[in-house]
Amino acid sequence: MAEIETFDNPHPNRDYVITHVAPEFTSVCPKTGQPDFGAIEIEYVADKRCAELKSLKLYLQSYRNVGVFYEDVINRILDDLVAALSPRRLTVTGRFTPRGGMHSIIRASYEGSRPQ
Amino acid sequence: MAEIETFDNPHPNRDYVITHVAPEFTSVCPKTGQPDFGAIEIEYVADKRCAELKSLKLYLQSYRNVGVFYEDVINRILDDLVAALSPRRLTVTGRFTPRGGMHSIIRASYEGSRPQ
Amino acid sequence: MAEIETFDNPHPNRDYVITHVAPEFTSVCPKTGQPDFGAIEIEYVADKRCAELKSLKLYLQSYRNVGVFYEDVINRILDDLVAALSPRRLTVTGRFTPRGGMHSIIRASYEGSRPQ
Amino acid sequence: MAEIETFDNPHPNRDYVITHVAPEFTSVCPKTGQPDFGAIEIEYVADKRCAELKSLKLYLQSYRNVGVFYEDVINRILDDLVAALSPRRLTVTGRFTPRGGMHSIIRASYEGSRPQ
Amino acid sequence: MAEIETFDNPHPNRDYVITHVAPEFTSVCPKTGQPDFGAIEIEYVADKRCAELKSLKLYLQSYRNVGVFYEDVINRILDDLVAALSPRRLTVTGRFTPRGGMHSIIRASYEGSRPQ
Amino acid sequence: MAEIETFDNPHPNRDYVITHVAPEFTSVCPKTGQPDFGAIEIEYVADKRCAELKSLKLYLQSYRNVGVFYEDVINRILDDLVAALSPRRLTVTGRFTPRGGMHSIIRASYEGSRPQ
Amino acid sequence: MAEIETFDNPHPNRDYVITHVAPEFTSVCPKTGQPDFGAIEIEYVADKRCAELKSLKLYLQSYRNVGVFYEDVINRILDDLVAALSPRRLTVTGRFTPRGGMHSIIRASYEGSRPQ
């Protein structure tokens, strides 16, 4: 996976919410080899570091030819973002397009230890 | 009914939410013999096992020629999913199309014992 | 008013939510004699009995030529449903179409004694 | 049926288009005795007379307890409006709500002789 | 297939347009055996006979367990309606739900000989 | 301002919610003399008296040529309704159309003493 | 009525289409004295002069307390704009909010002599 770069949180003394929505996510189904498509939403409260947008885009693009299940990819994105940002809290949501007449939404969250 | 197959939850240490929406559900009204149509939404937190998508589709399709009331079918789907998955929690919602100028929504939930 | 028929709740051991939406409700304004139009939404948790759909439709249709104020009709529907169903809880909402450039929404609820 | 009143076209030298949309139309199915619901749209170019709005509303309301098929009622409204207005041209469209999982749209037009 | 019943066109002297939309159509893919879902829209100008709504619903329902391709079923519905109604003109449109991330629309028309 | 008339609450023993939405509100900006436009939403739980709809419409219309700021008019409507109705609780929301590329929403509430 | 000011068409050698939409139009019903509300859309091809926006706004505002029927006001706006602009062609459309459960759309056009 491409590396998620970060920059200094310009207002670390305040809990505020940052949301990035990437509607052009695509990976590959490990069972059928067919491409999967979905929108990834990342919502977090930064601690010391914020996610740099261009590297975040490249990180998500690096799943393009990777075979991975829905349930797995959302948790892996969550783990990678938590490792890169050490956020106060972070949620990743994937909304995938229909397969077999059925569409799926997966949501996973991380809750850091609160400094208060 | 077709069997609901499962696979190992790839991230069992985390409570995360999985949602599947099947807008092409159809069964038969046991009173009139007429087909019913609706969307079934399944939202759950897996424990050890996740629902395999293709078998879940076939399970829902197996109601196609079954006569069953709205209130009954949602609870039966809930019971079958709980039996197959032993989830931490699970909700089934059915949104049915209008009959006699009136449409219906049925929602039933299961709350497992929390391991914490 | 037409009688609301009922049938045995097929899953009485579980609290689950049943919603019926009837967007074709019409009655008569007792002040002007003009017809009123609206959508009636009924949401309830059944105890021993569920509302039978066809009789519920006929019950709502029986207001067609009755003169009744918005605030009154919603409470009367609530009272009749509570009497027929003895539900665990029940809410009736009426969303009426504009009159004099203004539209109205009326919502009334019943909370039964919880068996827990 | 209630009478459609008219008033003098204030600009008879110009062909311009008048549209009235009545989304609260209701009549009765002659076969089942059940109420039907729909929206009636009337579009016309007036010649000497325009339709007065309040009488038009009362005319449409007078179908409330009349048993009449979709195909028939739209043509009858067209005939009555043509008789009352002698318009240059006039179209009536009915968009009816679903019955048996199917909804219907009926459109009929009158083309008068053009004075040019 | 169930028979399409008809009734006398109540206004045969006028060309007017009748549209019926059935959003609950389902048949079976002859290749995969999986159910297909779609909305069928029928638009026609009647000559001597109109389609009776209940029989039309039952006719469309009779495809429920029939294996048939999209391109074929729309043309067969067109042929059957033309045979039953001898309409002045008639169009059938099928809008099918996504399969393999792709959805399809099929439209076929019949143009009778005009009596003018 | 026109007087807000009231009528007896037909179901005073029950807390139920009445909402009226008037999307055609207009007043005048006291600074520029230009007209302002917005939608006023009134939501309340009646105690002994309900607001009569026609007088409520005339009351809101009486602001038509009055110069008043957004923040002021919502609080004045709230005060007048509380004085007329002595409600158990009441909220007024104004959603105003854009001025200078910016639109505004103002919401004020009254909470009466609860009889329980 | 306020005067409609104009400015030189910056590109008179080309037929191009200018549309202004004013969704905050209000006048008074001459029969009931009640305010009417609607959106006015003006679409034209300028010849030598274009409508200045601020004066157009003030012109439309000057109907605020004028009693005038829908059919009349649209034709009067058309006449005033044609007089002020001598356009190549111009259409005025008014979309009025519901009265008595029915809403109206009025459209009138002017076609100048084409210079080609």
Next chain:
Amino acid sequence: MAEIETFDNPHPNRDYVITHVAPEFTSVCPKTGQPDFGAIEIEYVADKRCAELKSLKLYLQSYRNVGVFYEDVINRILDDLVAALSPRRLTVTGRFTPRGGMHSIIRASYEGSRPQ
């Protein structure tokens, strides 16, 4: 590119319209190496052969890692479909997602010689 398979047009005596919409198209920008995303719509009148859906999906998927401009890819898809189907007429439309705050739509058509 993957091959587009075909099957016999089941109703070759009639001109009817087949539309397939694939909202999950992705290719690569040849200038930046970044992925492009869009929806491809194919509308055609078949002559002797129809496009088989699964092979059409695989054909569109085979652009996944190909570097190609918007204007080029739509014309290439058009050429390949015309070669495979020899249709009576065919249009390809691509609706691409925003890049640099701007989105693009490309449409190309083929008109065969009509047999009439």
Next chain:
Amino acid sequence: MAEIETFDNPHPNRDYVITHVAPEFTSVCPKTGQPDFGAIEIEYVADKRCAELKSLKLYLQSYRNVGVFYEDVINRILDDLVAALSPRRLTVTGRFTPRGGMHSIIRASYEGSRPQ
């Protein structure tokens, strides 16, 4: 930055919510020099002073040619509004348009000391 002017809160004895939405915000990306676009929503409970609308518009416009990151600008607007208004509480939300196929939402809040 332009100064945010204020006026006396006309109803300081009541906690009520004021929301202003400015969908035409634009600034410049400090990294690429490209313009950014978004909607700014300001929601607050005034204490002694309210924000004057025209100065608020000019204040937001003064970012037009300023290079600033999303995360920074929302916090700076929050700081400036808190300094100008000393509100009881205030939230600023920025919804920015897509860049690189991804859009962002930033939300920051201030909670003053409550006088109760």
Next chain:
Amino acid sequence: MAEIETFDNPHPNRDYVITHVAPEFTSVCPKTGQPDFGAIEIEYVADKRCAELKSLKLYLQSYRNVGVFYEDVINRILDDLVAALSPRRLTVTGRFTPRGGMHSIIRASYEGSRPQ
């Protein structure tokens, strides 16, 4: 203004339609000095040259601090694109956001000489 760069039309033997939509256009009102906002849509049939997307974006951005009327800017963009591309035909549409409660749409077209 920035220069509009071009590239060779990859399929010059076919008339096909290219549309670019830029919803983030902003310029300055020459009368008030206030910023204007709108969406610019460019639709054309290329002859020998196509517009390069990045340069087109920069060209439109170069109006950011230019004072220009709606009617003028659309015609100037049309002139510049015709000069750069010598297209077979080209239309520019601007949809501007509300000012004084009124929004505007301006559309201008160029029709080249057809080579056929």
